[in-house]
Amino acid sequence: MKSIFQNRLWWCWVWLLTLSLTTTAIAYFVTRGITGPIAGAAILFLAYMKARLILARYLGLAEAPSWYRGLNLLIAIYMVLLLALYLAAGL
Amino acid sequence: MSEAKEQGLLAELPGDLMMWVLIISELLVFGAGLAAFLAVRISDPAGFADAQDHLDRAAGGLNTAVLVTSGLCAALANRDGAQGQRKQARLWLAGAAALGLVFLWVKAIEYGDKLSAGIGTETHPFFTFYYLLTGFHAAHVVAGIVILGFIACYDSPRNLETGTAFWHMVDLIWVLLFPVIYLLR
Structure with missing residues (x-):
């Protein structure tokens, strides 16, 4: 068991599940009508964090820092675009 | 940029360059689809x-957990394959593929529920995007399962790295697609 949790892949999985559970908890409130810009921003931020983990650990970009930084930046910009489109519907 | 530096940057990239071209192309396609979805919204x-309330958010959340766990299996298969543990790698690949089938099964139940309620692609623009984006993603899951089977048979470290990268791309797309389609409102 000790060796499992010394492994970065397993830790990545634990984090991904934790982030997914947090997203599900927010979804629970969304189902009950608690919505708004903060809930939307939190949902997109959690998605961004999951994408970062998959890029870094599952796809191995943690070993290629230049590529990781570049793709990370692109996805961050893309998430800001999605957030802007999401918020534009409320104007 | 000098040729040597350029080579260094490319050499830094894990796996096959063409797989990364594919991954980025697919991210652009799905990214455009999700942006169009929010623009139409x-x-x-x-x-x-109102249309989103017909979706099963719990099923979507469950499928997220299934797919990220499947991604872990694929990553462990890649690691074990690189260390020459072929049998172990194949077991992880089988686990990844089995979880891929679970994902498709949950998705089929979701589609069945929608279709039996008379909800089709023409019901509302929301559902046009829903069927298009999740259906196209499900097609990638099917392709990924086939690829996982293929690399279990031809399990060189290079094949494992390239094939599992495709599977992680499917995973990556889902973690972006799920919140936008199922949760943002």
């Missing part, structure tokens, strides 16, 4: 919210 946010 601007004209009818209430209609999109």
Whole structure:
């Protein structure tokens, strides 16, 4: 068991599940009508964090820092675009 | 940029360069689809919210957990394959593929529920995007399962790295697609 949790892949999985559970908890409130810009921003931020983990650990970009930084930046910009489109519907 | 530096940057990239070209191309396609979805939503946010209430958010959340666990299996298969543990790698690949089938099964139940309720692609623009984006993603899951089977048979470290990268791309797309389609309202 000790060796499992010394492994970065397993830790990545634990984090991904934790982030997914947090997203599900927010979804629970969304189902009950608690919505708004903060809930939307939190949902997109959690998605961004999951994408970062998959890029870094599952796809191995943690070993290629230049590529990781570049793709990370692109996805961050893309998430800001999605957030802007999401918020534009409320104007 | 000098040729040597350029080579160094490319050499730094894990796996096959063409797989990365594919991954980025697929991210662009799905990214455009999700941006278009949110752009169309601007004209009818209430209609999109009503339509979204027909989706099963719990099933979507479950499928997220299934797919990220499947991604772990694929990553462990790649690691074990690189260390020459072929049998172990194949077992992880089988686990990844089995979880891929679970994902498709949950998705089929979701589609069945929608179709039996008379909800099709023409019901509302929301559902046009829903079927298009999740259906196209499900097609990638099917392709990924086939690829996982293929690399279990031809399990060189290079094949494992390239094939599992495709599977992680499917995973990556889902973690972006799920919140936008199922949760944002």
